[in-house]
Amino acid sequence: MLCLTSLSVALAALALVPSISDALKDGDCEVCVSFLGRFYQSLQDNNVKFTSADIEKALVHTCKDAKGKENRFCYYIGGTNDAATKILNEISKPLSYHAPVDKICEKLKKKDSQICELKYSKETNVGPISDDLVSSYLQTAGPEHRGSEEAEGEGIEEDPGGVGRVV
Template identity: 45%
Template sequence: MSCRFVLLIAAIYFDNPGFGMLAGFAALLLIAGSALAQQKPCEVCVKVLTDAMAKVPEAEKSKPDSITKVIREHCKDTRNKDHKFCFYIGALPESATSIMVDVSKPLSWSMPPEKVCEKLKAKDAQICELKYGRFSYS
């Protein structure tokens, strides 16, 4: 925040305390809004799919079955939010349902993980509700 802005708010406050409080509240909303804008959409989904795709051999990247196999293998070692994401998409043996076809086919077409996650969100909103905390240990 610039020094001029703070001085302007202070001057307004002392001239009209009611308006100064309103301006302070507006500044607080601006700061909070910028913090929310910095959060990445579907960050857990994007990270897990990006990490898994990095493990797929180049010759196998166009084969959905190979991608599914690598994602399932990758998910065996996940924890916390990543593990929960793997559960949601059905990449774990204990998952109740599976949408792995909706994950692996678009990835085999070279669709970026961000776009795949956006499409998965339409099927299951929980997928994009997963967020890492300030520190990620997964």
């Protein structure tokens, strides 16, 4: 009987230890960690009282100005007017005792996995297209890409500024 009791105590203790799979990996919950990190810093910078109620008010106010993926994050946590559920207390309570934002996001992931699926879109800067690139394309392109001036009376007419326009 003593052996069975020790075993159940050991299993209960093991269940309380967070598993490695629960921990966030690099890039997980990107929007959550970034947004809440900046939010926490703004609370400190503005000397907001770290009470759950004050944090919730500030969070709803911050969510009103959120755009893009951050607005979607606010929707998932209930920070927008049209949100179906409200789990703001899952953020405000841990923040009131200065819990790390990555741990808060781990708990939010358990409540709603969509929160951690949000990623910022990567912007690609193509840069300006050079005249050399355009002229080299026109030289190598076949007539099917360049168009025919005789086709239905359309052609390219060049204005004094050197810019072609279709007529």
